[in-house]
Amino acid sequence: MYKYASPKNFYALAGRLIPWLGTITLLLFVFGLYLGLYVAPPDYQQGDSYRIMFIHVPAAWMSMFIYVMMAGAGLVGLVWNIKLADMLATASAPIGASLTLMALVTGSLWGKPTWGTYWVWDARLTSELLLFFLYMGFMALQAAIDDPRRSARAGAVLALVGVVDIPIIHFSVVWWNTLHQPASIGSLGRIVSPTIYPSMLHPLLIMSIAFFVFYFTVVLIRMRGEILARERHTGWVTQIVRSGMETQGKFP
Amino acid sequence: MKARHKKLFLIIGGVAVLTVASLLILNAFRNNLVFYFTPTQILAGKAPIHSVFRVGGLVEKGSIKKSGGGLTVDFVVTDLHKAIRVHYHGILPDLFRAGQGVVCQGRLNARGQFIADQVLAKHDAKYMPPEVAQELKDHGGSTTQVDPAPQSYRP
Secondary structure (H helix, E strand, O other): HHHHHHHHHHHHHHHHHHHHHHHHHHHHHHHHHHHHHHHHOEEEOOOOOHHHHHHHHHHHHHHHHHHHHHHHHHHHHHOOOOHHHHHHHHHHHHHHHHHHHHHHHOOOOOOOHHOOOOOOHHHHHHHHHHHHHHHHHHHHHHHHHHOHHHHHHHHHHHHHHOOHHHHHHHHHHHHOOOOOOOOOOOOOOOOOOEEEEEHHHHHHHHHHHHHHHHHHHHHHHHHHHHHHHHOEEEOOHHHHHHHHHHHHHHHH | OHHHHHHHHHHHHHHHHHHHHHHHHHHOOOOHHHHOOOOHHOOOOOOOOOOOEEEHHHHHHHHOOEEOOOOOOEEEEOOOOEEEEEEEEOOOOOOOOOOOOOEEEEEOOOOOOOEEEEEEEEEEOOOOOOOHHHHHHHHHOOOOOOOOOOOOOOO
């Protein structure tokens, strides 16, 4: 286990995992979209427009999950000084930001036909927008500090402060009157009996797993990039770069 | 206690204090964070009735009256306890129908009628195929309300 905590071994392990995870992601996306766009019936009220849910809901879930991963990795990096944890946090931020933006945009496109408006300043939408700004702030802060250790620490503190927003997003539809409807699944009472018909629920769950595996695939790819960048002065990275250039014929 | 553990507890404690503080602040602003008021709250004087605000509830069945080529509509918004008459001129969202949750923005006039300048539909967290909804209807079940027998409706 500890063997893989060293960047060099992790680099190799991630390299072996990525093709498998990528294949699983692709298969899950194809299967989930097939079920969601062809097999699932139209909704009794919304017709076909509800199908954007199969992108919107997993993207929104992942936007929160990735933030928690980022804050958790930040905490581990702060306390135990583990470089890989810092890299995980740094590598997660752009993925989380993209999925938050995706949740906001798809939600907006869904809002127009169902609610009658693209955007309202209700508690759910506003707190999710705040999450997007937190991601952007994290990335801007890290980019502004050159020293990797100080950059990681500053980012971790920001991520940990911002983690307060996660329960607010989740419970916003419970605590306050919002235009956004309450959760169909995921809240405690609804795990047993979700208010989504099974043939609509299954594609949603498969798409959620697809987004989940997608995140791990991309985060591993990004972490490998981070490792190469941070360890670029070490012997093993020089060797990789050299052999890579040899295969491309650029390095005689 | 090792310095490392001290650091860990400090951070966790800090985040916990921050969470509690923000939740207390949000709780204090509770009335300003709600997106709409229910008819019961409005009639109890809890809404800022002298400025623009929003009322939310169900469109009462059989209360929709359209005039002026269908663009002017009068209906009643209810939370199953109290109700408020709403007057609106404009385009309604597709989901607007009797029994559906709506949120209307506007102000109350002197006669207690709500003059809306925006009507938004609110959908519940239910998704099902049309056939299933029809079947539920045929067997006396309701599709438009969140609970089978709601005490009061919070759309």
